[in-house]
Amino acid sequence: MTHLDIDREGAERSLASLVLTVIELIRQLMERQAIRRIDEGDLSDDQIERLGSTLMALDAQMTRLREHFGLAEEDLNLDLGPLGSLLPRR
Amino acid sequence: MSNEIAVPAQQVALVDLLDRVLATGVVITGEITLSIADIDLVYVSLRALLSSVRPGGPEPLPVVRPIGTDEP
Numbered sequence: 001m002t003h004l005d006i007d008r009e010g011a012e013r014s015l016a017s018l019v020l021t022v023i024e025l026i027r028q029l030m031e032r033q034a035i036r037r038i039d040e041g042d043l044s045d046d047q048i049e050r051l052g053s054t055l056m057a058l059d060a061q062m063t064r065l066r067e068h069f070g071l072a073e074e075d076l077n078l079d080l081g082p083l084g085s086l087l088p089r090r
Numbered sequence: 091m092s093n094e095i096a097v098p099a100q101q102v103a104l105v106d107l108l109d110r111v112l113a114t115g116v117v118i119t120g121e122i123t124l125s126i127a128d129i130d131l132v133y134v135s136l137r138a139l140l141s142s143v144r145p146g147g148p149e150p151l152p153v154v155r156p157i158g159t160d161e162p
Contacts, residue, residue, distance in 0.1 A: 025105055032109040033142055042145040080104060088103040 016069040021076045024062060025086060031055055115141030 124132040
């Protein structure tokens with residue numbers, strides 16, 4: 001269970017985890033959609049290359065941001081109860 | 091005597107669910123009427139299509155520039 005403690009110390013970290021969770025959801029969704037699009041086979045090699053390197057750069061940037069706020073990978077996930085989790089558990 | 095049927099716990103993350111929904115495409119419709127003191131004031135009707143971009147699918151809308159801005 002994730003708590004959002006709004007005290008002075010934790011406020012920045014809690015807000016960061018909330019915002020980064022939303023961004024991470026969109027990033028992972030775009031990643032999956034990109035894989036589907038590549039499987040369709042209508043993209044050129046150059047487009048696939050650019051897509052791949054951009055997604056890798058985004059992943060690296062997310063890791064940097066996470067570490068900046070001292071958040072672990074599990075902190076950017078939400079337990080939605082009967083719906084399961086927001087992001088796949090690793 | 092328990093008559094529960096053991097269902098294998100298949101945890102699908104929401105992001106995977108969204109991915110599959112987008113791959114198929116989904117139409118969301120909604121109608122909202124805002125009223126105060128039994129008087130209808132605002133009517134909102136929404137119809138949205140969410141779908142992955144696919145070859146052979148509907149083309150994304152062209153970029154519309156505000157009037158007065160030149161084409162690059």
